[in-house]
Amino acid sequence: MTGVYVKKCFDEVVDTSEGALSAHLQRIAHEELGETPEKRREALEELKRQLDAEPDLNARKDDEFLLRFLRVRKYDVDLALRNVRNYYRNRDSSGSVYVDFLPSNVPPAARTLYMRMTEKDVLGRPIFVFRPGMWMPEEVPYMDFHRAGLICYEHLACDPVVQTVGIVLLVDFSGFTADKLLSMSISLLRRALEYIQDCMPIRLKAVHVVKQSYAFDMLFALVRPFTKSKLAQRARFHGENFERLHEEIPPEVLPEEYGGHGPALDFDAFWKEVEASEENFEANNRFGYGASGADTLPEDCEQPQECTPL
Known part of the structure; x- marks a missing residue:
């Protein structure tokens, strides 16, 4: 990315080039990610050079795509390269999940399970709502359910705001039953967790779990061995008590079902x-x-550790 850079103070450079982040996001990217115009340019050049040396990988090398990985890895080029490899390895080893991987192929019933709210949490981070309890296996096969979520994450990863400040998940387990758990593919479930932890170029800052049932405890027991400490430490288990949830997501932006008085969730708009x-x-x-590159598991950055509900 080229353009004019204006010196704002001795330790902050504002990028005024076309397509640059807003001044507010640039400040966050500088403070939290170490991003500067010079570092961005150098890191992009080095990451592209290393990807060119990957004989079996035909990766996207445009700046927009690679910045997702550099930002999520705070401009550590080696970690960003590992993340890119893991991203493509996960796609390649997930079989038919990525066949016809297009938003237009997501069935209507699956579109009521995922959405991003227009409002933000108290730290200005976007909120992504996931409602597995509303999933009806007789209407939406687990493969379509799983694919719809991945399509959402892929879309969110394109957003420079998400790349810079991160995103929080609000997971609603109301209506989740043992029958639904039995309809899930454990291998795909593990792949999804693998994707979130090692492949997804998104800064996942918090996971708020609400209205969890006994079936959730069974699901939690299945995924706990594969959950790494970083993700575990960011999980918040609220049940039906939204007091602590409202400390991070104000009731003014939450709908009535989460103890708020904000607007209803608009899945169609999303x-x-x-x-x-x-x-x-x-x-x-x-x-x-x-x-x-088929059937190659992601390079492991950290061993899974047990997580405990907070």
Whole structure:
């Protein structure tokens, strides 16, 4: 990215080039990620050089795509490269999950399970709502349920705001039963956790779990051995008591079902936004590993550790 850089103070440089982050986001990116125009340029050049040396990987090398990984890894190029590899390895080893991986192929019933709120939490971070308890296996096969979530995460990763300040999840388990748990694919569930922890180029800052039932305890027991300490430490288990939830997500922005008095969740508006990026998904689907990269597990950055409800 080229442009004019204006010196604002001795330790802060404002990028005024086309496509640059807002001044507010630039300040956050500088303070939390160490991002400067010079570091961004140098890191992009080095990451592209290292990707060119990967004979089996046909990766996207445009700045917009690579910045997702550099920002989530705070401009450590080696970690960003590992993240890119893991991203493509997860896609390559997930079989039919990524076949017809397009927003237009998400069935209507699956679109009531995921959405991003227009409002932010107290730290200005976007809020992504996930409602697994509303999933109806007889209407939406688990593969479609799983794929819809991955499409959402892929869309969110494109957002420079999410790349810079991160995102928080609000997971509503009301209505989640043992029958639904039995309809899930454990292998795909593990792949999803693997994707979130090692592959997804998103700064996941907090996970708020609400209205969890006994079936959630069974699910939690299944995923706990594969949950790493970093993710475990960011989980908050609220049940039906939203007092602590409201300390981080104000009731003014939450709908009535979460003890708030904000607007209702607008799933249709969110999915129109996702569908508008259809061409980006089509282009992205053309990249990845060849046959030699198939069935390779992500490089492990940290051993799984047990997590305890807070």
